[in-house]
Amino acid sequence: MMNRLRENEHITGYVFSAPFVLGFLIFTLYPILSSLYYSFTNYNLMEAPSWLGLGNYERMFTEDDKIGKSFQVTFTYVFASVPLRLIFALFVAMILNTATKAVGLYRSAFYLPSLIGGSVAVAIMWQQIFGDQGLVNSALSLFGIESSTSWIGNPSTALWTLIALSVWQFGSSMIIFLAGLKNIPKDYYEAASVDGANAVHRFFKITLPLLSPIILFNLTLQTISAFLTFTPAYIISRGEGGPLDQTLLYSLYLYRKAFSHFEMGYASALAWVMLVIVGVLTLLIFRSSTRWVHYESKGD
């Protein structure tokens, strides 16, 4: 009887999980394996893939002169936008944490950009704001600073407009930090104040350590998603990654190789290199976290 019940539960379990199991095999596992295979081939969709061995990977590091630029641009983007966004989010969350009734209103206002920020509409808006006659130049002229160059068209500022767009969307991290701040007991701060700790001490000795697990979580997810940024770079540079490849984020480069040049084998190799980089970065963040993430259960 017991056995029959258990056996039934195996079946029931698979019935419920069937969508994911099937979906995983068809839309994740099989594509990953074929992507690995394609990465060792020359494949243009028209003819069957032809085996190249490590040819694509060799080409990446010897012949491809754009990939270095793409790496440089992507790393600058990730390492500038993610920390700035998190610092901003934490700063604003701490300011709002002291507020009384209006907090809901402010929270909505700061969350709005991150709600709509990934859309094509906002990318188009950003392109116009930083254009030669856009909002930014127009606002600068009010302060007597005349600037008629497009921030998007200028190679030295183009990437920074994308970084600004990313930092502008600090709202979702801010909401997570706000929830974390609410969980810190007030008496910790009171006790510290009694002991003579000033605001700076309280921030570094109480707030930061107690928020560190949330910071770790945010840092990891945001680093991964920053690496995969595509839409704004595509829209702002009209699919080209210009000027002078300054907005050629890695995802955009991969897309161009796959769907403009139809080099599916090479694009797959690019994808695998990205997977390794994202994996290593995630690992590094987690490794380093033992030094700076504080878990309350461990005591003190």
Added chain:
Amino acid sequence: MTKSGRILYHTLVGLFALCMTYPILWLAASSLKPNHEIFTTAYSLIPNKLEFSNYATGWKGFAGTTFGTFFKNSFIIVIISTIGAVVSSALVAFGLARTRFFGQKFWFACMMITMMLPHDVVIVPQYVMFANFGWISTFKPLIVPHFFGVPFFIFLIMQFIRTIPRELDEAARIDGCSKYGIFIRVVVPLIVPALITCSIFSFYWRWDDFINPLIYLNQPEKYPVSLALKLFLDGESLNNWGGMFAMATLSLLPVVIVFFIFQKYIVEGISTTGLKG
């Protein structure tokens, strides 16, 4: 805080909030300005005269396909894939959280890995696969995969199911309920808030999705709004700034409306799971 302190606080935070929302207000204001005025008084939010004609010229769309079609396409894709995503994710979440079966831990691990997996890795082979199915230039590649459970949603619903006491399942079982009965009668009514949160996020992500329509759809009459907006930046439609701003504003409207109706669920969803909104 003292009274003057409070006034200072609200002035500064309010000003900052205004700065952060200014670009969005600017977009909406520009959609109501005549074409020649948009860039001559770019800093200003107030049009000299309200110009609703931008909405009419923008709505006309491109080569005979109006924004009516684009909005209809978006709604078809978003609604069907959201229903699929939420229903299938709820089933899987219950399976992984409340039944014991061979390989359960393994599939849970697969789900967590899929959640972290960069989408770029599967984009090429999925394209090849869907091309072999004959799905290019149809909505299928944008809809069908969502009927197989979305890891983020499975995870979120699992977290929610774990807060339901197992005694409820037991009681229902003693009353003669099967696992299926427990799922429908006991669990589903209790996880409605989680299902709403998932529906909202699915709505946002599908509505904003750009790269998938860009890859799979090549006839403008099949375009969703996100892809149609891109056409304003191409060739001959260039310079219809007013129309572009008007349609961009309109495309954000469903998202903003959903936000103000379901704010509570969104804030809770983000704070409990760290979902990116």
